[in-house]
Amino acid sequence: MRQLAAIAANTFKETIRDRVLAVIVVFALVMIAGGLWLGAISLGEQGRMMKDFGLVAVTGFGLIVAVFIAASLVHKEVDKRTVFVLFSKPVSRAAFITGKFLGLCGTMAVVLAGMGLFLFALVWLLQGSPSFMVLAAVLMIYVQLLAIIAVTIFFSTLGSAILASVLGICVFVAGQLSHNVLALTRLGSNTVTEALSWVIYVLIPNLTAVDVKAGVVGEQTLAWGQISLWVVYLLAYVVVVLALATVIFRRKEF
Amino acid sequence: MLRRVVTVILVLACAGGVIAYQATRRGKAPANPRVFVPSPTFFLDFSPSFRTSIADAYYLYMIQYYGEHVSGDGRLDSLPAMTRLVTTLSPHFTRAYLFSAFGLIDAGRPDVAYEILQKGFKANPGEWRFPAYLAFFIYTFGEKGPVKNELAADWYQKAAAIPGSPSYLPRLAARLLVKTGEREKAILMWGQAYLAGDKYARKKSVNGIRSVLPEGREASLKVLAPLSDTMPEADFKALLADLFPEGKL
Numbered sequence: 194m195r196q197l198a199a200i201a202a203n204t205f206k207e208t209i210r211d212r213v214l215a216v217i218v219v220f221a222l223v224m225i226a227g228g229l230w231l232g233a234i235s236l237g238e239q240g241r242m243m244k245d246f247g248l249v250a251v252t253g254f255g256l257i258v259a260v261f262i263a264a265s266l267v268h269k270e271v272d273k274r275t276v277f278v279l280f281s282k283p284v285s286r287a288a289f290i291t292g293k294f295l296g297l298c299g300t301m302a303v304v305l306a307g308m309g310l311f312l313f314a315l316v317w318l319l320q321g322s323p324s325f326m327v328l329a330a331v332l333m334i335y336v337q338l339l340a341i342i343a344v345t346i347f348f349s350t351l352g353s354a355i356l357a358s359v360l361g362i363c364v365f366v367a368g369q370l371s372h373n374v375l376a377l378t379r380l381g382s383n384t385v386t387e388a389l390s391w392v393i394y395v396l397i398p399n400l401t402a403v404d405v406k407a408g409v410v411g412e413q414t415l416a417w418g419q420i421s422l423w424v425v426y427l428l429a430y431v432v433v434v435l436a437l438a439t440v441i442f443r444r445k446e447f
Numbered sequence: 448m449l450r451r452v453v454t455v456i457l458v459l460a461c462a463g464g465v466i467a468y469q470a471t472r473r474g475k476a477p478a479n480p481r482v483f484v485p486s487p488t489f490f491l492d493f494s495p496s497f498r499t500s501i502a503d504a505y506y507l508y509m510i511q512y513y514g515e516h517v518s519g520d521g522r523l524d525s526l527p528a529m530t531r532l533v534t535t536l537s538p539h540f541t542r543a544y545l546f547s548a549f550g551l552i553d554a555g556r557p558d559v560a561y562e563i564l565q566k567g568f569k570a571n572p573g574e575w576r577f578p579a580y581l582a583f584f585i586y587t588f589g590e591k592g593p594v595k596n597e598l599a600a601d602w603y604q605k606a607a608a609i610p611g612s613p614s615y616l617p618r619l620a621a622r623l624l625v626k627t628g629e630r631e632k633a634i635l636m637w638g639q640a641y642l643a644g645d646k647y648a649r650k651k652s653v654n655g656i657r658s659v660l661p662e663g664r665e666a667s668l669k670v671l672a673p674l675s676d677t678m679p680e681a682d683f684k685a686l687l688a689d690l691f692p693e694g695k696l
Contacts, residue, residue: 234507238542245503369496401496410499412539 197288197295200279204296208262213300217307220254224315232319240320241410244327247312248406252334255305256365259338262300263345264357266293267442287439290346294435297342305335326409333405333420336427340398341365343431347438350445368400398430399423478515480522487535502537505529509543513550523554530563538570548580557588575612578605586623596626604632607639614643621655630659631673638674641686653689660690 224247231242267290270276279289309331317323345361367374374397377390403423408415490501509529516523530547534540544567551560561584568577582602589595603620606612621636634656641652660667671690675683 231507234510236510236542236546238503238506241540242503242507245500249497249500369494372495373492404496404498406496407499407537410503410537412499412537 196282196284197292200284200289200292201295201299204266204293205299208266208297208300209303211262213258213262213304214307216254216258216304217311220250220308221311223250224312228315228319240316240324243312243316243319244324244409245406247315248327248330248334248409251305251308251312251331252337254308255301255334255338256341256362258304259297259301259342260345260358260361260365263297263342264349264354264361266297266346267349268354286443290350290435290439290442294343294346294431298339301335301338301342305331305338324409326415329415330405330409333403333424336424337368337398337400340368340400340427340430340434343434343438344398347434347441350438350442364397365400368398371397371399371401398427402426478512480516480520480524482512482525484525484528484532487532490532490536498536502533502540502543505533505536506540506543506546509533509547513546513553517550517553521554523550523556526550526554527556527559527563534563534566534570541567541571541574541576545576545580548584552584552588557584560584573609575606575609575616578602578609579612579616582606582619582623593627596623600624600627600629600632604636607636614640614645614648617643618648618651618655621652625655625659630670633659634670634674635677638678638686642678642682649689653686656686657690 224243227246227250228239228243231246232239235242270279280286309328312331313324313327316327341361341364344364345357348360349357351357371394374390374394377386377394379387403415403420404413405415405420407413484505490498494501509526512529513523513526526547530543533543533547537543544563548560548564548567551557551563561581564577564581564584568574568581571577579602582599585595585602586599589598600620600623603616603623607616607620617636617640621633621640624630624633624636637652637655640655641649644652656671660670671687674686678686
């Protein structure tokens with residue numbers, strides 16, 4: 194447990210020093226410029242536009258940070274040969290993978306909290322009243338990104354960092370189309386393709402089960418029971434993917 | 448040293464060329480009023496998590512499209528399709544319906560504006576502006592005749608029945624109901640306006656009711672009787688006192 198905490202803490206320090214917080218500054222500048230621009234062209238819907246596009250930006254920036262850092266986490270240790278020092282000590286492969294994941298979770302929490310709070314303040318300033326739903330939505334985006342981080346770490350144990358980044362982004366996009374794969378399982382009469390579609394449907398994280406952004410802009414009422422279930426599903430998904438990553442990483446010879 | 452100078456001059460010349468090329472381009476040609484608008488189903492199928500964001504992006508595009516054409520060729524052929532896209536992806540986006548409806552009035556298409564407002568009201572039954580504007584559009588742009596007033600009065604009544612609607616709506620409904628000969632309904636509407644309104648609205652309501660009351664005490668009371676079921680007793684008595692200040696009743 195102490196080893197896990199140490200690896201997580203070190204990963205957090207290492208990634209936070211990676212000038213990753215600059216993303217928040219870039220996000221803030223983009224949002225301010227976007228807010229001014231939207232105010233001029235949206236006919237009084239500045240608040241709605243700011244919330245909606247702001248959350249898209251949080252997802253986009255968050256995804257880039259998550260995928261690119263997660264993809265390089267394991268490879269950096271191998272390339273710098275620090276992994277030899279680490280595994281010469283009583284550190285399990287599972288603790289290594291989990292620690293790396295938890296460390297990056299901490300970094301992502303800081304990054305998303307920064308962007309989320311800035312967006313919240315900006316919306317408050319524009320609308321004149323606080324919109325706590327924005328913070329709830331950022332939290333949901335964070336949970337989505339945890340699944341993507343886990344998947345990217347899994348891919349990074351299989352191949353190169355670039356490949357892991359690309360595959361991580363692909364899984365995010367596929368997660369947005371999860372319901373289409375489900376529709377495929379119900380089409381046609383070929384049992385093999387139906388079964389294959391179903392397997393893919395289960396393998397891809399379902400990122401569209403809850404549409405938080407629509408709730409934030411008042412398009413639908415959010416069912417908190419459904420959201421909680423979805424969060425539990427994504428966390429369970431993370432556990433499974435990390436377990437698979439550990440199994441593959443255990444087979445690696447250094 | 449010479450090489451460096453040549454390099455700087457070359458880069459500056461290239462930069463100048465880039466700027467000169469862009470600066471000498473002609474302005475944008477008048478855009479085609481018929482633009483490609485994707486099907487809402489496409490976006491619903493392929494990006495359900497980003498549907499409101501796509502709706503917002505198209506809403507901004509819709510405003511640009513309107514601005515580009517309204518002062519130019521005056522043709523807004525694709526506005527209905529854009530509205531359909533935006534409102535299907537975001538059915539509770541009230542301003543998109545209203546903006547489009549007024550835009551289509553500018554384009555001389557009140558019929559489509561009417562359809563859009565009806566769609567908006569169907570998706571947002573608690574929003575009084577839809578029936579109120581439907582009534583306004585019918586009254587302003589509908590074909591002359593008694594049906595127009597009846598339809599407009601009907602929509603004003605629906606708008607007035609929505610909680611939070613302004614107190615002038617029942618008065619507008621009442622005025623139109625008088626025109627269509629629906630005296631009893633008009634009195635009920637004025638009663639509603641009397642209840643919800645301020646001093647000015649109450650005075651207007653009293654004058655309105657007075658204008659349709661028949662001659663004689665008995666006849667007037669008979670006409671006013673249904674009102675007593677729709678308002679508290681104290682308010683009904685106050686209304687009677689306002690209607691007949693000298694105790695003529």
